[in-house]
Amino acid sequence: MSNISSLLHATYHHPAQRPWAKERELTKSLLMYPIFITDDPDGKTPIDSMPEQYRWGVNRLEEFLGPLVNKGLASVMLFGVPVKIEKDAVGSAADDPKGPVIEAVKFLKNKFPTLHVTCDVCLCEYTSHGHCGILYEDNTINNELSVKRLADVALAYAAAGADCVAPSDMMDGRILAIKRILLENGYSNRVSLMSYSSKFSSSFYGPFRDACDSAPSFGDRKCYQLPQGSRMTALRALSRDANEGADILMVKPGMPYLDIVRDAKNLHPEFPIAVYQISGEYAMLYRSYEAGVFDLKDAVLETLESMTRAGASLILTYFTPRLLDWLEY
Numbered sequence: 096m097s098n099i100s101s102l103l104h105a106t107y108h109h110p111a112q113r114p115w116a117k118e119r120e121l122t123k124s125l126l127m128y129p130i131f132i133t134d135d136p137d138g139k140t141p142i143d144s145m146p147e148q149y150r151w152g153v154n155r156l157e158e159f160l161g162p163l164v165n166k167g168l169a170s171v172m173l174f175g176v177p178v179k180i181e182k183d184a185v186g187s188a189a190d191d192p193k194g195p196v197i198e199a200v201k202f203l204k205n206k207f208p209t210l211h212v213t214c215d216v217c218l219c220e221y222t223s224h225g226h227c228g229i230l231y232e233d234n235t236i237n238n239e240l241s242v243k244r245l246a247d248v249a250l251a252y253a254a255a256g257a258d259c260v261a262p263s264d265m266m267d268g269r270i271l272a273i274k275r276i277l278l279e280n281g282y283s284n285r286v287s288l289m290s291y292s293s294k295f296s297s298s299f300y301g302p303f304r305d306a307c308d309s310a311p312s313f314g315d316r317k318c319y320q321l322p323q324g325s326r327m328t329a330l331r332a333l334s335r336d337a338n339e340g341a342d343i344l345m346v347k348p349g350m351p352y353l354d355i356v357r358d359a360k361n362l363h364p365e366f367p368i369a370v371y372q373i374s375g376e377y378a379m380l381y382r383s384y385e386a387g388v389f390d391l392k393d394a395v396l397e398t399l400e401s402m403t404r405a406g407a408s409l410i411l412t413y414f415t416p417r418l419l420d421w422l423e424y
């Protein structure tokens with residue numbers, strides 16, 4: 096069996112993923128909570144641009160997530176924030192066995208066996224230059240080397256126990272490379288692949304880059320993230336990743352790109368469509384609430400309803416802890 100289009104099992108191997116394959120109403124099972132893990136094991140440091148969010152050390156994950164799991168948290172996405180391990184040109188810290196993500200996956204799968212754990216796959220949190228891939232000497236992207244490296248990182252996360260790997264780098268061809276390496280190493284039936292397919296170059300990523308210290312040290316990401324005005328390129332990217340073996344297609348950011356979410360659902364009804372309500376959307380909503388513009392619960396629920404209405408069956412949001420209190424089930 097070598098044809099990637101024959102691989103379906105990973106899509107429903109984990110029970111948390113089965114509801115994602117249905118038309119959705121807004122429930123707790125639709126939420127994936129993105130969290131930041133540092134390599135300072137006892138750390139809990141606030142993120143100034145993201146109120147109520149912290150960078151957590153592995154030793155603090157039980158106190159952080161235990162209460163949320165008890166309230167119905169089904170799924171998390173991990174981002175590594177190396178503060179001790181040094182950054183280099185190829186992002187070696189990404190799959191360092193003592194790095195934050197690998198340690199956290201192992202801990203979480205052991206401590207909370209039913210919790211679905213996704214690992215974001217990218218290099219920007221780990222490279223000295225802050226770009227999402229490996230660079231040529233002239234500072235342009237070396238796509239081929241980047242894709243090889245990202246596939247190795249994804250494999251390391253799968254081997255550590257991740258239920259899903261989610262490449263956010265936007266290199267060309269990384270979905271096929273990752274699906275192949277998972278297949279070759281015996282993970283294709285149980286590790287799913289969520290592609291950040293339509294990821295636009297956005298000003299709403301600011302707080303995240305602050306959280307991860309991952310802003311590019313020069314230039315921007317416009318040569319690999321999608322142009323804001325281009326619906327047609329987004330549609331090509333969705334189809335491409337669907338054909339390369341993605342199990343879940345994502346649109347990101349959320350609110351400014353709901354037209355693309357609807358397109359994604361119409362064009363690929365056979366895939367779960369994920370929407371990422373990103374850091375800048377979180378900050379915008381939170382700061383407006385602080386300024387008395389609206390009630391936080393009403394406003395956040397309205398944004399999530401707009402996403403399910405557009406076709407999302409899975410939503411990544413930093414409001415997840417609040418939503419676990421707000422939603423009945």
Ligand SMILES: NCc1[nH]cc(CCC(=O)O)c1CC(=O)O
Binds near residue numbers: 217218263304
């Ligand atoms: N590969 C980087 C990455 N992974 C997730 C996010 C954004 C998440 C958010 O803003 O909440 C980004 C943004 C970027 O391009 O810097």
Ligand SMILES: [Zn+2]
Binds near residue numbers: 227263
């Ligand atoms: Zn990146």
Ligand SMILES: [Zn+2]
Binds near residue numbers: 337363364365
């Ligand atoms: Zn399709």
